[in-house]
Amino acid sequence: MTKLCNTTIGAFTYFLFLPVICFILFCNTTVMAKCCEISINVNNNSTYDLELYGRKVKSRYIKDPTNIKEVFLTFDDGPSAGSTMEILNILKAKGVKATFFLVGNRITQYPKTTKMLAESNMCLAPHTYTHQYKTVYKSVDSYFEDLNKCSSAIKAVTGREPVNYIRLPGGSDNEVTSRENLNEIRKKLCEQDIRYVDWNVSSGDAAGPKISKETIEKNIISQSQNSKLVVVLMHDSDMKKTTVEALPFIIDFFKNNGYEFKTFDNVTPKEENIMKKIGVLNRAG
Missing domain, CATH: 3.20.20.370 (Glycoside hydrolase/deacetylase)
Structure with a gap:
C-alpha cells in the first residue's frame, strides 16, 4: 500500500512540473536563437547586418x-x-x-x-x-x-x-x-x-x-x-x-x-x- 502511494505521488509530481520544465527549455532555446540571430538584408551596397546579442555589426558582402x-x-x-x-x-x-x-x-x-x-x-x-x-x-x-x-x-x-x-x-x-x-x-x-x-x-x-x-x-x-x-x-x-x-x-x-x-x-x-x-x-x- 505504501509503495503504491509513493508511486502515485511520484507520478503526480512529474506531471505537475512537466509544463514548467518545458517552458524553461523553450525560453532557453529562444534566448539562444535570439543571441545568434542573423538578419540578412542584401541591398544595392552589397552589405548585410549581423545582430549578435543585440549589437549591430555591418560587414562587406561581395557576391560570388x-x-x-x-x-x-x-x-x-x-x-x-x-x-x-x-x-x-x-x-x-x-x-x-x-x-x-x-x-x-x-x-x-x-x-x-x-x-x-x-x-x-x-x-x-x-x-x-x-x-x-x-x-x-x-x-x-x-x-x-x-x-x-x-x-x-x-x-x-x-x-x-x-x-x-x-x-x-x-x-x-x-x-x-x-x-x-x-x-x-x-x-x-x-x-x-x-x-x-x-x-x-x-x-x-x-x-x-x-x-x-x-x-x-x-x-x-x-x-x-x-x-x-x-x-x-x-x-x-x-x-x-x-x-x-x-x-x-x-x-x-x-x-x-x-x-x-x-x-x-x-x-x-x-x-x-x-x-x-x-x-x-x-x-x-
Whole structure:
C-alpha cells in the first residue's frame, strides 16, 4: 500500500512540473536563437547586418561572380578605314554593343567613322593619341599629355565627353616603360577617378599581322572557360581582317553560353568590384 502511494505521488509530481520544465527549455532555446540571430538584408551596397546579442555589426558582402554572366567586347587601335565599319555592321546585325578604345590621330583621320560609332551608341573611350610608345611613355607628364589629347579628339568629333575608363597602350603592366613610371601613372589615374581597363581574354590578334580566324576562335573559347565576367581584347585596325571574320562566331559563342553583352558606359559598382577582384580593372603593379 505504501509503495503504491509513493508511486502515485511520484507520478503526480512529474506531471505537475512537466509544463514548467518545458517552458524553461523553450525560453532557453529562444534566448539562444535570439543571441545568434542573423538578419540578412542584401541591398544595392552589397552589405548585410549581423545582430549578435543585440549589437549591430555591418560587414562587406561581395557576391560570388558566378551569379552573373557578362561579356565586354573591346576593340583597340581604331578607327580604321575599313575594319571598324565592318565590325560595326556585324555588331548592329547581331544586336550587341561594344567598347572602342580609340587612337586620337586616327579619330581626326576618320571622323565620319568615329561619328558612326557614336551614333550607333557604341562606347568610346581613350586609348592613346599617337600609340608611339617612346613618345607616350617618355615620362609621366608625356603620358597624360597624350591621353588628354586623345580625350579632346573624341569630344571634338562626337560632341560628347568620353567615359572615364581608359586602356593604357600595351596594358597597365607593360614593359615598355619603367616600373616607376607605370606606378606613378596608375596612381595619378586613380587620383583623377579614371579607371584603367585590362582584359582576361585575348583574341591573340596582336601576336602577328595575320593570325588565323580559327586561332582567334580557339583563343576565345579556351580563355573564357569558367569565367563569368569576361573582358575580351581585340583590335580593329585594317590589318586585323581575321578578327572581323571571327567576330560573328565570337558573338554567337557568348550568346549561346548565356552571356549578357555590356559596355563601359554602364558599369555598375558591383561589376567594378568583380573586375578589380579578377585583375581586369585598376590592376595593381
